[in-house]
Amino acid sequence: MQRAKEKGRDNFQIYAQDMHIRALERLTLEQELRYAIERNQLELYYQPQVSVGEGRMVGVEALMRWHHPRHGRVSPMVFIPLAEESGLIEMIGDWALRTACQQAKRWQEQQLPALTMAVNMSARQFLRPTMVDEVARILQEIGLASADLELEITESLMMVDVENGISAMHALKAIGVGLSIDDFGTGYSSLNYLKRFPIDRLKIDKSFLIGIETNQDDLAITLAMIAMAHSMGLSVVAEGVENAAQLAFLRAHRCDEFQGYYFSTPVPAREIPALLEKRLEPVDSAPADLPG
Numbered sequence: 094m095q096r097a098k099e100k101g102r103d104n105f106q107i108y109a110q111d112m113h114i115r116a117l118e119r120l121t122l123e124q125e126l127r128y129a130i131e132r133n134q135l136e137l138y139y140q141p142q143v144s145v146g147e148g149r150m151v152g153v154e155a156l157m158r159w160h161h162p163r164h165g166r167v168s169p170m171v172f173i174p175l176a177e178e179s180g181l182i183e184m185i186g187d188w189a190l191r192t193a194c195q196q197a198k199r200w201q202e203q204q205l206p207a208l209t210m211a212v213n214m215s216a217r218q219f220l221r222p223t224m225v226d227e228v229a230r231i232l233q234e235i236g237l238a239s240a241d242l243e244l245e246i247t248e249s250l251m252m253v254d255v256e257n258g259i260s261a262m263h264a265l266k267a268i269g270v271g272l273s274i275d276d277f278g279t280g281y282s283s284l285n286y287l288k289r290f291p292i293d294r295l296k297i298d299k300s301f302l303i304g305i306e307t308n309q310d311d312l313a314i315t316l317a318m319i320a321m322a323h324s325m326g327l328s329v330v331a332e333g334v335e336n337a338a339q340l341a342f343l344r345a346h347r348c349d350e351f352q353g354y355y356f357s358t359p360v361p362a363r364e365i366p367a368l369l370e371k372r373l374e375p376v377d378s379a380p381a382d383l384p385g
């Protein structure tokens with residue numbers, strides 16, 4: 094039933110031995126995830142967020158990594174959904190938020206150039222009645238300014254409970270925390286809701302960026318998303334930028350920031366200071382309309 098639900102409505106999955114085994118594997122992983130924090134198996138990596146115009150880092154996004162003793166590095170695409178289903182996300186999400194804020198504070202103490210710290214939040218974490226108080230408490234304990242923190246939430250998260258989600262967003266805005274919509278364009282976006290969200294930024298999902306070089310629709314949608322965000326007074330971050338042509342396109346169309354392997358993959362905290370020195374060469378020939 095769970096598998097069928099994951100694949101969306103109106104479909105079925107045949108129960109098979111194979112699924113039984115997979116269920117057992119999940120259960121074991123879930124048990125192990127429970128102890129991952131105290132066993133020091135979780136780590137945050139940081140991916141630079143880069144200004145499109147200047148080609149230099151202006152922020153980072155914290156991304157969780159699980160170093161599993163037997164399976165090696167388990168992808169967050171695997172363990173975050175597991176943590177969401179089991180409720181463990183509240184514990185590991187709190188850990189991530191606190192760890193990321195501590196890291197941001199440490200970089201400030203080392204007098205590194207200012208960086209915003211973006212942290213992902215799951216529905217269960219975001220919609221907790223105590224969430225805003227907890228965020229405020231963590232910031233206060235660590236001594237980090239609220240403007241240095243940005244929370245990333247997805248459209249699908251907001252659709253879980255729109256009204257409570259919007260009040261939580263307003264409460265976060267009131268204490269000065271930044272908000273962005275992650276993976277924009279992939280959820281069930283209702284533009285009617287979007288205009289009610291007190292957000293600062295939209296992050297265009299990487300699937301569109303991957304498509305802009307070959308697919309006219311992805312290109313048109315990306316342009317429309319940039320234009321729409323700007324006309325709503327939001328800034329735009331493109332995710333998944335892997336080459337110079339994609340960056341040139343974003344420059345030509347005034348996207349504000351990007352993340353992607355072209356500048357850097359997510360890296361451990363110790364590699365961030367060196368990346369702050371990095372500058373991308375301006376690209377002069379900007380292909381405004383990539384596909385032929």
Ligand code: C2E
Binds near residue numbers: 157213334
């Ligand atoms: P996300 O928040 O959309 O993060 C962006 C993902 O894109 C990251 O995958 C990143 O490594 C990947 N990426 C970055 N640049 C490129 C690129 O140029 N090309 C391609 N193909 N991919 C790129 P990652 O680290 O595997 O994380 C996957 C997802 O797991 C995240 O998607 C986020 O939804 C979730 N996640 C990670 N850490 C946390 C966390 O602390 N809390 C919560 N709730 N979710 C998290």
Ligand code: MG
Binds near residue numbers: 154213245275
């Ligand atoms: Mg994100």
Ligand code: MG
Binds near residue numbers: 275276296298
């Ligand atoms: Mg994303």
